[in-house]
Amino acid sequence: MTTLEQEAESLVHSSDPNHPANHICTLCAKFYTLGWVRFTKKGGSAGTGGGTSIRHEDKIYIAPSGVQKELMKPTDMFVMDFNTKEYLRKPQVLKPSACTPLFLAAFERGAGCCIHTHSQWAVLVTLLVERDFGLEACFEIEEIEQIKGIPKFRGGRENLGYYDRLQIPIIENTAHEEDLRESLEAAMEKYPNSYAILVRRHGIYVWGDNVHKAKTQCESIDYILQLAVEMKKLGLPWTKS
Amino acid sequence: MTTLEQEAESLVHSSDPNHPANHICTLCAKFYTLGWVRFTKKGGSAGTGGGTSIRHEDKIYIAPSGVQKELMKPTDMFVMDFNTKEYLRKPQVLKPSACTPLFLAAFERGAGCCIHTHSQWAVLVTLLVERDFGLEACFEIEEIEQIKGIPKFRGGRENLGYYDRLQIPIIENTAHEEDLRESLEAAMEKYPNSYAILVRRHGIYVWGDNVHKAKTQCESIDYILQLAVEMKKLGLPWTKS
């Protein structure tokens, strides 16, 4: 093993459970149990089934595509230099996640962790919004306590209040995951305070200032999306007006 | 460490799994698995996502806000003197739960343990009651075996019978959790035998004479609320008349 290879290896070996390479594995296993990430496909552009990425200082740790999420190992991780966008570590038999350009879009706006899931509640909400409010509409809900788990301003410390309306933009899906980047970035600009973007018939991207925030925001939003689907089954409206 | 600090520390260190500081951690992990507590927010008044508190003799143990419920540790606990309402122990980097005044309202009426959840069944039931019976109505159901898991009189040993009607009052949500106290106490007075109060669009508070009773009452009520939602999906009425 060359010195360069040894350096690359050392990036993913740590006994600290909060080291990014370990943390991603724990999160993926937890998300698998929650049914958020099911589908993995070896082979790059054809699609990946959810994923997680962490930015730690100037390094980005990315779960590969093609690995069963509940069996992910730290040595499966790709590591990228945030400044040069070059890979510092590439597991030989694995393919990088097709979500990588989308994760980068979040990191360039200050995110410390980005989570992509195929949550069924997310998919169903995008279909319900299209049917009931039209293709241009975003998902809107108000006066649900759990809304208070979502930040009010990107980068700020304040969360939404109970009487605030939560808005999550929806972008149209594309044939190839990496082609989502343009519309994802457009939505990030149009909704400068949003920490989440739904993808029609596909799933959701949620990010946060750090791993802890990304995880709890993802949980709060999934709770709200599930509640929203159940409300529709019972004929209950999402907003007051 | 000063003697005072050592005393404060000793309050939460015990090898007994039934010690309140340990018990709260076990309960929170279990509730997380059940999906009752998802959202945690660091920062006091903006809200917390469910919580648990135990009164043991003249001490009150309270889970903090801002800690992931499945990762709670005994050393995360706040401990308050029940008589003076002063904190005997405050973890430095954590914020006390915004539910604290609401837990106190239950303890002052004899409770030994109080549980607050954001159960989706609870939220949906409050919305269904409002739509079908009006803002002033409380949740009512009868002739369901599980009702027999709920006490008939506060402080008594008798439970509801199969032919009794279970009533759970509903209070309106407020922007700030601590502002619920007034209406919560009013509902406690109006329904002197209730061990649970629903909060519209928010969740539920359930308490019991001790930890065991609070947990099993919380489980029985959540079972009933879930059943009630499924009944509405199937067009089945909650009461006979």
Next chain:
Amino acid sequence: MTTLEQEAESLVHSSDPNHPANHICTLCAKFYTLGWVRFTKKGGSAGTGGGTSIRHEDKIYIAPSGVQKELMKPTDMFVMDFNTKEYLRKPQVLKPSACTPLFLAAFERGAGCCIHTHSQWAVLVTLLVERDFGLEACFEIEEIEQIKGIPKFRGGRENLGYYDRLQIPIIENTAHEEDLRESLEAAMEKYPNSYAILVRRHGIYVWGDNVHKAKTQCESIDYILQLAVEMKKLGLPWTKS
């Protein structure tokens, strides 16, 4: 400890996981996880929340009421002599299950294990049958592969075929669980090949020739009841005619 007490104790101590006292604990924990048994109430006649009993030769092992099902210990077991119906072992601080007379009714008809659950699917099916087919009707379903998991004749080795119709009788609930015995036995006589009886607004009793059969029959029936509820939500009929 007297010799008699030592003998009583030895009834529930075994390192064999298939010993009835151990087996009941494993089953109860599994059923708790499945949400079949939630509610426990200390105090005899007021009700119990599901339970399990095993007959082994001339001894009957019965889970107590009032113990959290996921925390059941072998030393919590009641042991009864099947012939004399006298308790060989009674844990001092616990109450025997109110289901005991109902379990006995199954054992007297050859059962080796009897399981009682408050499965929500069971409760909902009893309500749907009453609404759609009337109070006297039993639950009927046909042409579902899982039906083949249920025996065709009590005590026989043959199971129902795919084209056979599964019938599960429904009895009316009573204020006190032990008062179910008369109608339970009447249903056992009227449906001499049934291994399960639904109790309206309450749950289900399932038994089997041995522990293994009782467990798999209970799982098959719960699968069918859940499917039946989902079919009603989607407007699909249970039978062809």
Next chain:
Amino acid sequence: MTTLEQEAESLVHSSDPNHPANHICTLCAKFYTLGWVRFTKKGGSAGTGGGTSIRHEDKIYIAPSGVQKELMKPTDMFVMDFNTKEYLRKPQVLKPSACTPLFLAAFERGAGCCIHTHSQWAVLVTLLVERDFGLEACFEIEEIEQIKGIPKFRGGRENLGYYDRLQIPIIENTAHEEDLRESLEAAMEKYPNSYAILVRRHGIYVWGDNVHKAKTQCESIDYILQLAVEMKKLGLPWTKS
């Protein structure tokens, strides 16, 4: 033990978790937890409740019928010679799976692993297709991201694209599982690129070129079937036209 018996035993003893005999046990336990396999029946032709089989070189490993799926042990496995179709190993007290001829039909078309489940979503989808599109129709869905988890051509490396329509044929159930073989093979010929076949009122067969692919394809398809059922509950169509 004779030399022949020793050879038979050595077929199922390995410390490698990816050895087929171990792998089947891990998969069955996982599928039990997901609720895909519930019902087991000792006794051959009457039916089995889901199962798994792996082909490794010229040997086929088959989970027995009649064993609780979550408790399967490597020594419970049947091993068959793929060329001669003779058993190399038969556990004495167990019955071979009634799915065996159906698994063979997949292996003869290149499969490396075949999974049969009684998933409720599969059963409900077959009923919904019959009601809404007629007995001859197959299940069709399009523009759902998860479709990209399913191969486009049998034996190829390309997966379905987002704009491709997923088709899963449905065959009619028969009284005896082994009698499904003829129509299963007819469907395999009619849909030469399908890796899955639904069985009306029964469940689904999913296979893959190897264990990893069979498992992830089974997970992707179950995700899609669950989503399809939820879409029907909400009145959402499966296809655009």
